Amino acid sequence: MTPIEKLAELFLRFPGIGKRQARRFVYFLLGQPEETRTSLAQAIENLNKEIVSCASCRRFFIGKETQKELCDLCGNGSRAQDVLIVVEKDIDLENIEQSGAYTGRYFVLGGTVPVLGEPKDNELRTKELLELTQNLKPKEIIIALAATPEGEHTANFVRETLSPLQKKLKFKISALGRGLSTGTELEYSDADTIKNALSNRG
Amino acid sequence: MTPIEKLAELFLRFPGIGKRQARRFVYFLLGQPEETRTSLAQAIENLNKEIVSCASCRRFFIGKETQKELCDLCGNGSRAQDVLIVVEKDIDLENIEQSGAYTGRYFVLGGTVPVLGEPKDNELRTKELLELTQNLKPKEIIIALAATPEGEHTANFVRETLSPLQKKLKFKISALGRGLSTGTELEYSDADTIKNALSNRG
Amino acid sequence: MTPIEKLAELFLRFPGIGKRQARRFVYFLLGQPEETRTSLAQAIENLNKEIVSCASCRRFFIGKETQKELCDLCGNGSRAQDVLIVVEKDIDLENIEQSGAYTGRYFVLGGTVPVLGEPKDNELRTKELLELTQNLKPKEIIIALAATPEGEHTANFVRETLSPLQKKLKFKISALGRGLSTGTELEYSDADTIKNALSNRG
Amino acid sequence: MTPIEKLAELFLRFPGIGKRQARRFVYFLLGQPEETRTSLAQAIENLNKEIVSCASCRRFFIGKETQKELCDLCGNGSRAQDVLIVVEKDIDLENIEQSGAYTGRYFVLGGTVPVLGEPKDNELRTKELLELTQNLKPKEIIIALAATPEGEHTANFVRETLSPLQKKLKFKISALGRGLSTGTELEYSDADTIKNALSNRG
Numbered sequence: 001m002t003p004i005e006k007l008a009e010l011f012l013r014f015p016g017i018g019k020r021q022a023r024r025f026v027y028f029l030l031g032q033p034e035e036t037r038t039s040l041a042q043a044i045e046n047l048n049k050e051i052v053s054c055a056s057c058r059r060f061f062i063g064k065e066t067q068k069e070l071c072d073l074c075g076n077g078s079r080a081q082d083v084l085i086v087v088e089k090d091i092d093l094e095n096i097e098q099s100g101a102y103t104g105r106y107f108v109l110g111g112t113v114p115v116l117g118e119p120k121d122n123e124l125r126t127k128e129l130l131e132l133t134q135n136l137k138p139k140e141i142i143i144a145l146a147a148t149p150e151g152e153h154t155a156n157f158v159r160e161t162l163s164p165l166q167k168k169l170k171f172k173i174s175a176l177g178r179g180l181s182t183g184t185e186l187e188y189s190d191a192d193t194i195k196n197a198l199s200n201r202g
Numbered sequence: 203m204t205p206i207e208k209l210a211e212l213f214l215r216f217p218g219i220g221k222r223q224a225r226r227f228v229y230f231l232l233g234q235p236e237e238t239r240t241s242l243a244q245a246i247e248n249l250n251k252e253i254v255s256c257a258s259c260r261r262f263f264i265g266k267e268t269q270k271e272l273c274d275l276c277g278n279g280s281r282a283q284d285v286l287i288v289v290e291k292d293i294d295l296e297n298i299e300q301s302g303a304y305t306g307r308y309f310v311l312g313g314t315v316p317v318l319g320e321p322k323d324n325e326l327r328t329k330e331l332l333e334l335t336q337n338l339k340p341k342e343i344i345i346a347l348a349a350t351p352e353g354e355h356t357a358n359f360v361r362e363t364l365s366p367l368q369k370k371l372k373f374k375i376s377a378l379g380r381g382l383s384t385g386t387e388l389e390y391s392d393a394d395t396i397k398n399a400l401s402n403r404g
Numbered sequence: 405m406t407p408i409e410k411l412a413e414l415f416l417r418f419p420g421i422g423k424r425q426a427r428r429f430v431y432f433l434l435g436q437p438e439e440t441r442t443s444l445a446q447a448i449e450n451l452n453k454e455i456v457s458c459a460s461c462r463r464f465f466i467g468k469e470t471q472k473e474l475c476d477l478c479g480n481g482s483r484a485q486d487v488l489i490v491v492e493k494d495i496d497l498e499n500i501e502q503s504g505a506y507t508g509r510y511f512v513l514g515g516t517v518p519v520l521g522e523p524k525d526n527e528l529r530t531k532e533l534l535e536l537t538q539n540l541k542p543k544e545i546i547i548a549l550a551a552t553p554e555g556e557h558t559a560n561f562v563r564e565t566l567s568p569l570q571k572k573l574k575f576k577i578s579a580l581g582r583g584l585s586t587g588t589e590l591e592y593s594d595a596d597t598i599k600n601a602l603s604n605r606g
Numbered sequence: 607m608t609p610i611e612k613l614a615e616l617f618l619r620f621p622g623i624g625k626r627q628a629r630r631f632v633y634f635l636l637g638q639p640e641e642t643r644t645s646l647a648q649a650i651e652n653l654n655k656e657i658v659s660c661a662s663c664r665r666f667f668i669g670k671e672t673q674k675e676l677c678d679l680c681g682n683g684s685r686a687q688d689v690l691i692v693v694e695k696d697i698d699l700e701n702i703e704q705s706g707a708y709t710g711r712y713f714v715l716g717g718t719v720p721v722l723g724e725p726k727d728n729e730l731r732t733k734e735l736l737e738l739t740q741n742l743k744p745k746e747i748i749i750a751l752a753a754t755p756e757g758e759h760t761a762n763f764v765r766e767t768l769s770p771l772q773k774k775l776k777f778k779i780s781a782l783g784r785g786l787s788t789g790t791e792l793e794y795s796d797a798d799t800i801k802n803a804l805s806n807r808g
Contacts, residue, residue, distance in 0.1 A: 002668055003656050007649040015634050027697045028621050030666045037650050043613040044647040048640050050609050060636045062608055091633045092388035099393035101400050147382035177381030177402025180349035181395040184383050186294035191301035193383040198303050200379025200402045204466055205454050209447040217432050229495045230419050232464045239448050245411040246445040250438050252407050262434045264406055293431045496792035503797035505804050551786035581785035581806025584753035585799040588787050590698035595705035597787040602707050604783025604806045605748055
């Protein structure tokens with residue numbers, strides 16, 4: 001395999017990138033000055049050097065050199081400590097944080113449970129979730145997963161995982177509300193969305 | 203204007219149809235046997251002959267020949283009479299009905315109020331809505347409009363329109379719940395949807 | 405079947421129209437004033453009354469009342485009479501005419517031959533093509549069909565159909581040139597297009 | 607700027623990548639094992655170490671360590687030496703080569719001349735093109751640029767650039783043929799494509 005093919009294959013693993021675009025990326029890089037390639041390689045290497053996973057919410061943050069264990073959100077004592085949101089991935093956390101509508105704690109599960117097939121425990125951070133719940137003793141855990149079959153399936157798995165601890169600690173488990181999302185028109189809504197929008201009316 | 207151009211111009215008014223496709227429609231019809239064109243013309247004429255607007259919800263139904271004034275839904279006494287959903291158009295009503303999640307009464311407003319510009323009262327059936335509300339005396343009116351700026355704007359207009367009657371009859375005005383609609387992923391949700399999904403969590 | 409369903413089913417046959425849009429068309433018409441529906445029905449009926457198929461090129465034109473047998477293009481003696489273009493359908497003829505690059509005669513074949521399956525002789529106007537060729541005695545027949553497998557297949561069928569007459573009348577059979585069409589980028593071109601563009605270079 | 611933002615900004619320069627997807631790429635990399643990031647960084651660095659620009663056609667190939675000056679195509683004496691194709695970029699060359707329809711020499715121009723604005727001589731390899739032409743003394747130079755306004759504009763610029771040398775060396779300058787590209791239907795063709803397809807008929 002040539003260096004060109006090797007690199008194209010690595011780009012092929014990127015989300016949403018097909019064979020043709022992977023190849024375009026390589027040729028794009030070839031057409032750039034040497035410094036651009038060097039910067040990019042270094043920026044990627046830097047992730048290894050500077051990024052660390054938060055010991056609490058498990059999201060990635062820059063802290064290797066400062067030897068901080070907690071990210072800014074988890075280390076911020078002025079945030080609400082009695083509510084915990086469980087998201088699938090870092091970018092979901094970022095999106096909720098940017099909405100400005102939430103001031104509690106987060107936990108990044110790290111994946112979903114496929115509708116068919118076993119939950120791969122080693123991929124999902126269930127042990128870490130139970131640990132954090134035990135320590136934090138929240139009043140409420142909000143499951144913030146996608147409104148898709150896989151998201152629902154994962155939500156059920158999270159509820160079951162938390163169930164024994166819930167009996168002991170008596171926290172509430174909730175999920176993001178279902179209904180019309182921004183831009184939704186009635187004409188194009190499915191029956192489930194309409195049902196949810198009707199029962200969540202207010 | 204030739205008959206071809208005339209017909210293309212009429213098709214151009216159809217929702218989602220541009221110049222090129224309007225012309226394709228005409229040539230498609232030209233390539234069909236004469237009977238197809240005759241059937242289509244008759245089917246369109248038949249709407250005039252057989253379809254009538256329901257005296258209560260204002261949707262279109264087949265009833266000219268039976269001289270019925272009310273559609274099947276409005277004439278069905280076993281449906282809940284104390285709740286009324288206001289929708290923009292017939293097809294929204296159909297979609298809610300098909301969800302199987304609602305058994306009350308309907309009203310088709312007939313349009314929306316543009317965000318900029320005056321509500322055109324003569325286009326919206328506000329008089330008919332007030333009349334039906336006065337007669338029905340519902341406990342709740344559910345505004346079921348799109349989760350778009352124009353939908354929200356129209357919802358406000360409907361609230362204001364109903365306000366004097368609401369003071370007298372004491373019904374509740376609600377709106378379809380906002381949140382994650384089917385298929386929504388957190389990563390692609392806007393701040394409003396996340397806010398609503400958080401406050402409607404359950 | 406209700407008039408609404410009947411009409412939706414007719415719209416469903418239109419090119420590029422699916423179930424959902426067919427239904428939207430019907431509801432769109434229901435929301436229009438009665439006159440619009442009447443105009444549309446009449447415009448469609450008028451095709452039956454006023455449109456006739458040209459006795460030479462077979463395209464549709466307005467002429468029933470004038471009892472003209474030939475369309476403007478076929479009846480125009482100042483056009484070149486020694487070259488004949490064979491197209492699939494009326495709209496292709498219109499598009500070539502609008503390019504301004506051709507001043508000869510036309511013939512509308514009325515369909516294509518599927519790659520798999522027999523040519524349906526009764527759908528293609530092969531008899532009429534042979535008749536016109538016999539009468540016109542052109543020096544060249546240009547096959548102007550799509551650069552698709554079905555178009556190529558149909559072109560072969562037309563060549564074979566014309567072959568006996570070609571031996572007698574000695575006309576040339578050509579086809580539209582293959583190469584880069586407007587907007588084509590090399591990066592996205594298939595091998596056939598590149599081959600043709602190379603051999604047609606000039 | 608954090609390492610995350612820095613890397614997102616570098617991905618933003620990739621062809622066809624917007625802000626959102628650039629950020630997804632970074633989070634994708636963060637979620638991968640450390641080895642994946644290391645491999646990617648090394649694969650990019652390797653381009654610097656192993657890839658060199660061919661001294662003749664200027665495309666990129668692996669040869670730094672072997673100290674070869676010419677790529678496989680330019681160093682292959684059995685290819686036709688009397689015809690030279692000028693393309694915009696490496697990937698166009700690859701595409702032509704893969705079509706199997708060409709066995710001559712190549713030259714990669716390295717860019718296009720914008721329709722508005724000056725040709726940036728330092729971006730286009732005009733000097734190198736003149737040098738290669740002088741040395742190769744081909745019988746024909748085929749301009750293989752996109753069938754777009756910018757491609758046509760660049761083709762004119764290349765013709766003018768070559769003009770003095772053409773007078774001396776008497777080679778022919780041609781361009782890829784225009785016409786129907788694979789998949790083109792007459793109904794959707796623009797006037798230029800139809801004109802070209804008619805004049806290139808055969």
